[in-house]
Amino acid sequence: MITPPTRRKRATIHDVAIEAGVSRGTVSRVVNGERYVSLEAREAIESAIKKVGYVPNTAARNLVMQRTQAIGFIVHEPHSLFVDDPNIGNILLGANETLSEADYQLVCLVVDSERDTDRITRYLSGGFVDGVIMVSARENDPITRVIERLSLPATFVGHPPDLHELPFVGIDNRAAAAGITRELVQAGRQRIGMIAAALDRDSGSDRLAGFRDALGERFDEHRVVDVPLYSFRDGFDGMTELLEREPLIDGVFAASDAVAAGALDALRSAGRRVPQDVSVVGFDDSAWALRCHPPLTTVHQPAAAVGRRAAEVMLAQLRGEAVEIDGALVPTSIVRRSSV
Missing domain, CATH: 3.40.50.2300 (Response regulator)
Known part of the structure; x- marks a missing residue:
């Protein structure tokens, strides 16, 4: 019989303060990026953080801020196409690149059935993401209606004909x-x-x-x-x-x-x-x-550029900036090879 490993106790600000020989308030100011901490104290705290293995509790901070630092990447396609279609992957990677630079996590959500629709509706309604990037939405898409009902910040890749008052990115x-x-x-x-x-x-x-x-x-x-x-x-x-x-x-x-x-x-x-x-x-x-x-x-089709642009529009909304809803079109070009 295998004995489950004992879970290691999580290091706290208190542990860092004792190791560095400073107050918990001083540690908190360093962790939160505030100024007015002496160079000597800052160096001692940074060294203590490494030694005790302290990791800031972002979940608690996000709860206070009412932010999750997560963006949903919703793909309304069969699972097989999600894996096989290089464009979807490149859009995802482009979006992730821009969002990660802003310290946001990308959460991938695939809609392949009515059950998926119900599950993702509950997930979005639960406030687990700050916004969504939606790929391959159809006309009368139930997820689009959920996004509208929740007034959730969103960027669509593509432009379903019934998309109203929500920004989109794509190509012509x-x-x-x-x-x-x-x-x-x-x-x-x-x-x-x-x-x-x-x-x-x-x-x-x-x-x-x-x-x-x-x-x-x-x-x-x-x-x-x-x-x-x-x-x-x-x-x-x-x-x-x-x-x-x-x-x-x-x-x-x-x-x-x-x-x-x-x-x-x-x-x-x-x-x-x-x-x-x-x-x-x-x-x-x-x-x-x-x-x-x-x-x-x-x-x-510059799929990665489309993903990056979608993420930029999403981040602008989260900053409270006005964004164009008429669409941001990324240029395309023809590549000539030997099939013609």
């Missing part, structure tokens, strides 16, 4: 999609289709709108296949269906790089060569783009 998906579609037109492709993903989100619907803008009168609804997620599997299934609808398809805009990777696999299985027979473009410039054979022409 519509213009970027039009630009990448024109790469197919300029390559001389005549039968251009799209694997349109995630149309219940603004990113998906805006990319389809940009595709339509670029083609104008050449747009053919029959050449658009709608799939649920920005995933490899959906890309494969979408391309398979697109080939059944239009066997002579010669240009494809896949709504993400992961979708494009699946499309390339389906084209290979059908004996179609890229780019000789079919040109394929993606969106994101993620790790998927370079894993593909051939490497993808795609839209570079």
Whole structure:
């Protein structure tokens, strides 16, 4: 039988004061970053803190301040996509970089079911975070309604059509999609289709709108296949269906790089060569783009920069500063490789 380890007693300010030979008030002033402490006393206290292993009780301080120093990072996507989608990870890392510099913790919350929605609703209502960064919110998203009801400081990555009076950060998906579609037109492709993903989100619907803008009168609804997620599997299934609808398809805009990777696999299985027979473009410039054979022409989406900007807007709200609710758009660019 294993005996549980004895929990070590937590060092206190009193322990530091005895070791340093000063009052507890003097230790408290040093710990809280206040001035008016002599250099000699400060050095003695800092040495004592290291010796006794004192760690400030931030939970108690935050309780007094009514702050948690934590920001919720909410992703409304299936668990599998949260792991596989490099953009989500890069947005998270960018946000975490900015928040950590301001001494805030990032708490990751994934919404994959109604049970998750109920759990996160209780968590937010319990005051466990000072604000939230919300990724992939849908129209009529129940978490958005909770954020509004609680008047919780929030920044959205993306812009659901029913988002009111809450700031958002993102990219111009519509213009970027039009630009990448024109790469197919300029390559001389005549039968251009799209694997349109995630149309219940603004990113998906805006990319389809940009595709339509670029083609104008050449747009053919029959050449658009709608799939649920920005995933490899959906890309494969979408391309398979697109080939059944239009066997002579010669240009494809896949709504993400992961979708494009699946499309390339389906084209290979059908004996179609890229780019000789079919040109394929993606969106994101993620790790998927370079894993593909051939490497993808795609839209570079600066996901980490989007995350950093979302965190900056969040911190501004926590400081009580006014922020624009019309959106902060981060520029994109086209990266040309050998899939066109």
